[in-house]
Amino acid sequence: xxxxxxxxxxxxxxxxxxxxxxxxxxxxxxxxxxxxxxxxxxxxxxxxxxxxxxxxxxxxxxxxxxxxxxxxxxxxxxxxxxxxxxxxxxxxxxxxxxxxxxxxxxxxxxxxxxxxxxxxxxxxxxxxxxxxxxxxxxxxxxxxxxxxxxxxxxxxxxxxxxxxxxxx
Numbered sequence: 562x563x564x565x566x567x568x569x570x571x572x573x574x575x576x577x578x579x580x581x582x583x584x585x586x587x588x589x590x591x592x593x594x595x596x597x598x599x600x601x602x603x604x605x606x607x608x609x610x611x612x613x614x615x616x617x618x619x620x621x622x623x624x625x626x627x628x629x630x631x632x633x634x635x636x637x638x639x640x641x642x643x644x645x646x647x648x649x650x651x652x653x654x655x656x657x658x659x660x661x662x663x664x665x666x667x668x669x670x671x672x673x674x675x676x677x678x679x680x681x682x683x684x685x686x687x688x689x690x691x692x693x694x695x696x697x698x699x700x701x702x703x704x705x706x707x708x709x710x711x712x713x714x715x716x717x718x719x720x721x722x723x724x725x726x727x728x729x
Contacts, residue, residue, distance in 0.1 A: 596659045598640035605636035605644045617668050620706045624666050624673070627711065631718040632664060643667045649678070649725050663725045664718050675701040675714075677721035687717045 609625060612618040625636055625644070634646040645662025652658040665676045678699050681688060688696065692709035695702045701717075703709050 596661070598643065600645070600648075600660075600662075601638045601640070603638040603641075605638050608638055608642070608644065612668055616705065617673075620673060621666070621668050623706055623711070624675070627715050628664060628666070628718055631715050632722045634663075634722075637662065639665065643676070645676070647722055647726055664722045672702045672704050673706070675703070675718075677701055677718065679721045679724035683724060684717055684720055687713055687720065691717065 605625065609618060609621040612621060621644075628634075628644075628646045629636065632646040636644045636646060639645045639662055643662075643665055644667065645665035647663035648660055649663050650658065650660050661678060662676070663678055667674050667676070676699055677684075680699050681696050681701075688694070690710060690713045692713070693703065694709060706714075
């Protein structure tokens with residue numbers, strides 16, 4: 562009995578150089594995330610008035626007056642715990658853009674944090690005369706206002722506000 566030879570087909574091995582074919586990606590719209598913290602319609606005076614610690618409340622009331630005088634702006638609540646004065650627009654190299662307050666403050670557990678969004682590079686002389694404080698990129702931290710010279714603080718706030726709002 563004669564057998565007929567079987568036809569065999571060899572499968573081609575995938576070439577290590579050839580990339581595997583992928584299904585075409587679905588096009589989806591890239592949604593830009595909004596800033597987590599936004600300006601609100603809440604009252605800054607009511608927020609400060611509700612601070613339980615009398616010393617911290619008095620410092621925050623003084624900051625409301627000082628920053629209003631230094632900027633000529635009314636206070637605006639940003640999120641549940643930040644008080645800002647003035648606004649500026651920014652755009653990062655990544656293309657992300659938004660709006661933020663120019664200067665502001667927040668009563669934190671450890672200290673008062675003042676936000677001077679222009680940074681401190683141009684203000685080293687004022688910082689040297691300010692009194693007891695620490696700084697990070699755009700934040701000035703003080704335990705209480707009694708630790709700093711309020712006239713120097715007002716100059717620093719006015720200078721930082723002017724630097725950020727005059728920028729183009």
